[in-house]
Amino acid sequence: xxxxxxxxxxxxxxxxxxxxxxxxxxxxxxxxxxxxxxxxxxxxxxxxxxxxxxxxxxxxxxxxxxxxxxxxxxxxxxxxxxxxxxxxxxxxxxxxxxxxxxxxxxxxxxxxxxxxxxxxxxxxxxxxxxxxxxxxxxxxxxxxxxxxxxxxxxxxxxxxxxxxxxxxxxxxxxxxxxxxxxxxxxxxxxxxxxxxxxxxxxxxxxxxxxxxxxxxxxxxxxxxxxxxxxxxxxxxxxxxxxxxxxxxxxxxxxxxxxxxxxxxxxxxxxxxxxxxxxxxxxxxxxxxxxxxxxxxxxxxxxxxxxxxxxxxxxxxxxxxxxxxxxxxxxxxxxxxxxxxxxxxxxxxx
Numbered sequence: 001x002x003x004x005x006x007x008x009x010x011x012x013x014x015x016x017x018x019x020x021x022x023x024x025x026x027x028x029x030x031x032x033x034x035x036x037x038x039x040x041x042x043x044x045x046x047x048x049x050x051x052x053x054x055x056x057x058x059x060x061x062x063x064x065x066x067x068x069x070x071x072x073x074x075x076x077x078x079x080x081x082x083x084x085x086x087x088x089x090x091x092x093x094x095x096x097x098x099x100x101x102x103x104x105x106x107x108x109x110x111x112x113x114x115x116x117x118x119x120x121x122x123x124x125x126x127x128x129x130x131x132x133x134x135x136x137x138x139x140x141x142x143x144x145x146x147x148x149x150x151x152x153x154x155x156x157x158x159x160x161x162x163x164x165x166x167x168x169x170x171x172x173x174x175x176x177x178x179x180x181x182x183x184x185x186x187x188x189x190x191x192x193x194x195x196x197x198x199x200x201x202x203x204x205x206x207x208x209x210x211x212x213x214x215x216x217x218x219x220x221x222x223x224x225x226x227x228x229x230x231x232x233x234x235x236x237x238x239x240x241x242x243x244x245x246x247x248x249x250x251x252x253x254x255x256x257x258x259x260x261x262x263x264x265x266x267x268x269x270x271x272x273x274x275x276x277x278x279x280x281x282x283x284x285x286x287x288x289x290x291x292x293x294x295x296x297x298x299x300x301x302x303x304x305x306x307x308x309x310x311x312x313x314x315x316x317x318x319x320x321x322x323x324x325x326x327x328x329x330x331x332x333x334x335x336x337x338x339x340x341x342x343x344x345x346x347x348x349x
Contacts, residue, residue, distance in 0.1 A: 015050055015077055019043040019330035036233055038289040041318035043330030047078070048239065048320070060244040064123060064154070064251070071124045079132035080327030080334065082139050090179075093167035096149040098127045099179050100134050104142035110182035112348035113144040114216065115172055117201075119192030119324075121248030122153045122161050133191075133324045133337060140341035143187075143348055146172060146179055150197070153252040161252070162265045165197040166204055173210060185348045187214035188281075191324045192240075192293070193248070195220025199268040199300070202283075206276035214347035217285040218324050218340065220297050223269040224253065224261040228295035238290045240321035245292065269300050273307035282310035284343045286336075289317035312343070 021029075026042035030049060033040040056074070059067035086101040114137065118130040127149045138145040150164035169188060176183050188205075190198040195217040205212045226245070235242035253266060264271035273280070285301045287294045294315070301313045316323065316336045324340075326333035 011054070011077055015047060015329050018046050018050060021046075023331075033290075035290065036230075038317045040238075040290055040320070041330070041332040043332055044318065044320055044323070044326075047326070047329060048237070058241060058243065059124065060241065060247045068124050071120070072126075072129055075129045075132075075325050078326045078329040080136060082132070082135040082327065084135050084138050087135075092146065092148050092175075093164070093171040095151075095164055095168060096127060097168070098131070098134070098147045098149075100138035100145040100147070101180070102138045102142050102144070109180065110176065110185075111144050111180050112185035112187070112213075113146060113172070113176075113179065113181035114141075114187045114189055114344060114348075115169055115198075115201075116145050116147040117150065117165050117168075117188070117190035117194035117197045118147065119190060119194045119218075119322075120152075121244060122158075122193045122252040123248055124152070125193075130191075130194075130325065132327045136327045136334075136337055137341045137344060140338050141345040141348075143344060144180060146181070153248075154250075157251070158253040158256065159265055161193070161197055162200055165201045169201050169205065169210075183211050185213050186211060187216055187344060187348055188212060189214075189216030189218065189344070190220075191218035192321065193221055194218075195297075196222060196266075196268065200265050202281050203264055203268060203271050203276060206279040206281070209279060212281040214344070215281050215283045215285075216340065216344055216347070217283060217297070219287050219291050219293050219321055220268075220285065220300070221293055222267065222300040223296040224249065224256075224267045225258065226293075226296055228292075228299075230295040231292040234290050234292045234294070234320075238292075238320045240292055242292065269296065269303065273303060273309070277304075277307040277309050280304070280307075280309050282312075282347065284312050284314070284340075284347060286314040286316060286340060288319040288321055288323055289315055290319065291321040293321060314339070314343075
């Protein structure tokens with residue numbers, strides 16, 4: 001009888017083997033996927049094909065507790081194993097947290113530091129689900145990464161996650177010495193829901209006149225009213241689905257009216273940027289070409305730029321939502337994360 005652990009090992013080896021094949025062989029396995037004048041990366045296309053062949057259930061079709069376990073297993077299957085000099089578990093504003101110290105930033109003194117907030121639709125994800133990308137960001141950027149595990153919905157609905165992110169940022173300012181952080185070289189960042197929380201935290205920091213040097217927003221959710229072409233184009237078949245987005249909304253902010261969903265703590269797209277633009281930290285915002293959230297992220301970047309905020313936008317045209325977690329499967333997702341790390345390094349130089 002094959003145990004669950006052995007099955008997971010076999011599945012992981014299969015995914016890594018297929019997505020690690022030479023590019024010329026990958027191109028021969030199936031047809032290219034072209035949509036909106038973009039071509040999906042072959043290693044990502046094969047990863048999605050393996051998921052379909054394995055009849056892997058979408059997490060949004062499972063009860064939430066089971067979905068969390070499924071997501072943890074899926075992310076472990078595609079996670080890398082990059083090494084850093086030190087990993088330390090601690091408490092940040094009463095929340096579980098994890099500090100990643102790269103070899104380049106080991107030792108006394110104050111170092112550039114990223115406060116990282118994980119994605120997962122405010123319902124899924126934790127320190128373990130994003131351990132691999134945090135390791136890669138720390139090692140490639142040469143910065144300390146402080147990942148914080150905020151409260152999840154539906155147990156803790158809006159604005160719990162936002163409040164936790166803000167509390168974590170304030171804690172970092174007040175306890176910088178404890179984690180070796182340089183308050184003049186702080187970044188806040190995250191992916192998806194974490195990108196949303198990072199953007200809202202940066203807006204709050206600007207309103208308060210508190211220090212922040214950079215925002216790193218990876219395919220962030222920025223508009224809870226979302227009505228975009230990318231949602232219609234990519235809402236099915238590219239990992240993040242309309243069903244997942246609906247579940248996240250129903251879990252995190254079911255009690256909010258349409259007008260209330262414009263609150264910048266939930267939808268940074270509706271922030272009054274005129275009030276904070278001159279104090280808002282520069283932004284590196286990246287999207288994925290085959291992502292339902294692509295258009296709202298890029299629309300937010302345009303609003304920031306129009307307000308006079310320093311913004312750099314990078315669309316990884318051949319990627320899907322979730323590529324940040326794919327550091328151990330395929331070449332193209334990992335290359336994208338390495339590029340993000342280098343931009344983080346430059347932004348905190």
